Amino acid sequence: MKKAVKAKEAVLDGEIVVLENGKPNFWKLAEREHVDNKFRIELLSKLMPATYIIFDILFLDGKELTTLPLLERKRILEKIIEENERIKIAEYKIGSGKELFEFANKNGLEGIMAKKINSIYEMGKRSKNWLKIKVENTLDVAIIGYTTGTGEREDFGSLLVAAYHQGKLKFLGRVGTGFSKEEIEEIIKKLEKEKVPTPFVSLENVKLDLPEGREAIWVKPKYVCEVRFLEFTEDTQLRAPVFVRMREDKSVEDCEIEA
Numbered sequence: 001m002k003k004a005v006k007a008k009e010a011v012l013d014g015e016i017v018v019l020e021n022g023k024p025n026f027w028k029l030a031e032r033e034h035v036d037n038k039f040r041i042e043l044l045s046k047l048m049p050a051t052y053i054i055f056d057i058l059f060l061d062g063k064e065l066t067t068l069p070l071l072e073r074k075r076i077l078e079k080i081i082e083e084n085e086r087i088k089i090a091e092y093k094i095g096s097g098k099e100l101f102e103f104a105n106k107n108g109l110e111g112i113m114a115k116k117i118n119s120i121y122e123m124g125k126r127s128k129n130w131l132k133i134k135v136e137n138t139l140d141v142a143i144i145g146y147t148t149g150t151g152e153r154e155d156f157g158s159l160l161v162a163a164y165h166q167g168k169l170k171f172l173g174r175v176g177t178g179f180s181k182e183e184i185e186e187i188i189k190k191l192e193k194e195k196v197p198t199p200f201v202s203l204e205n206v207k208l209d210l211p212e213g214r215e216a217i218w219v220k221p222k223y224v225c226e227v228r229f230l231e232f233t234e235d236t237q238l239r240a241p242v243f244v245r246m247r248e249d250k251s252v253e254d255c256e257i258e259a
Contacts, residue, residue, distance in 0.1 A: 004087045006080045011059035013121075014090075018048050023109060026239070054081060055090045055113075058121055066121035073121070105135045110230060138228050138244065139163070141172060142252040144200050145218040146191055147210060156184050157214055159225065159243065162201050163255040170236065170257070171201045174208070175227050178243035187223075187246070194219040205235070224250040232257075 005012075017024040018032065028048045035041050057077050058066050065073055074092065081089055093100055097114055104112050111134035119129035141161035149157030158176030162169045179187070199218045208216055226244040233239050236257070 004082045004084055006082065008061050009059065010057060010061070010080065012054050012077075013056040013058060014052050014054040016050050016052055018050050023107070049086065051085070052087050053090050054088065056121060058123075066123065068120070069118040070115055070120075071117045101133060101135070108231060109135065111135045134230065136228050136230060138226055139238070139257070140224050140226050140247055140250050140255050141175075141238075142169065142221040142255045143187075143191065143219065143223045143225055144169065144171070144221050145216055146187070147174065147208075147216050148214050150211075150213065153184065156188055159187070160199075160208075160216060160218070161225070161227065161238070161241075162221065163257045164253070165236070165257050169201045169221060171199075171203065171206050172257075173237040173241060175225075175238070175241045175243050177241075178228075183243070183246075190223060191217075191219045194222050196220055221252045224248075224252060224255060 016029070018028040019025070020028065025048075029050070032041075032044050032048060032050065035044060054077060056070075057073050057080075058064070060076065060080065065076065068076075077089055081087065083089060094117060097112070100112050104110070111132060114131045114133055116129040119127065122129075141163050143159050144162045145160035147157040147160065148155060156179075158174040160171070161173065161175055162171050164170070196218050199216075200221050210216065224247040226247050227238065227241045228244050229238040229241040231239050
């Protein structure tokens with residue numbers, strides 16, 4: 001790191017990623033983060049090398065830079081960072097926002113960051129000068145169960161959802177956000193009447209990863225809801241799914257994926 005930064009002191013803003021075919025692989029990064037065995041750490045560092053992507057610079061050799069315009073901070077970065085395989089400066093374009101978003105969409109990227117070129121660095125704040133614009137997908141999924149929760153949502157933690165794949169229902173994961181209090185009450189009222197002792201999907205190679213004290217409750221696949229999500233993971237699970245609405249106009253048979 002020191003060899004790549006031509007400065008005595010610098011505070012940088014960036015993100016560590018594991019790249020696969022030019023795209024961040026969040027699951028491989030998570031695998032590396034949860035390893036504490038020294039031998040395995042060294043092995044994974046070779047099999048799945050990480051790259052530090054630098055977005056911004058806040059401090060340089062005794063001088064705070066947060067009040068400088070964004071473009072000026074970018075120019076400073078370009079002068080002091082010597083890029084290599086493991087350290088990169090995030091590329092940017094002025095204008096062409098729509099084209100860049102379309103590129104992200106077509107190439108399966110998470111989205112883009114839009115920043116005003118004269119914006120300062122506002123520490124610990126959400127600013128209207130910086131906008132995260134995500135590429136998101138929607139899907140109609142069959143509700144095959146739900147989990148209990150904690151606290152105020154003790155009776156409900158998340159929905160367990162599935163869709164047809166090659167003629168069989170396939171488990172797609174848990175959906176735990178996006179609900180209003182009224183929606184949760186209505187969903188529980190519907191699902192309580194459909195409880196079954198065993199799931200309607202195969203749980204082979206499936207990890208529910210439920211926190212301690214929470215349990216899965218299975219139901220007949222009778223109801224459908226729409227979810228918003230970023231992408232499918234390698235094992236065909238929904239990444240960052242959010243509940244959108246119930247779909248009374250859809251049947252379970254309409255829930256199908258080609259992944």
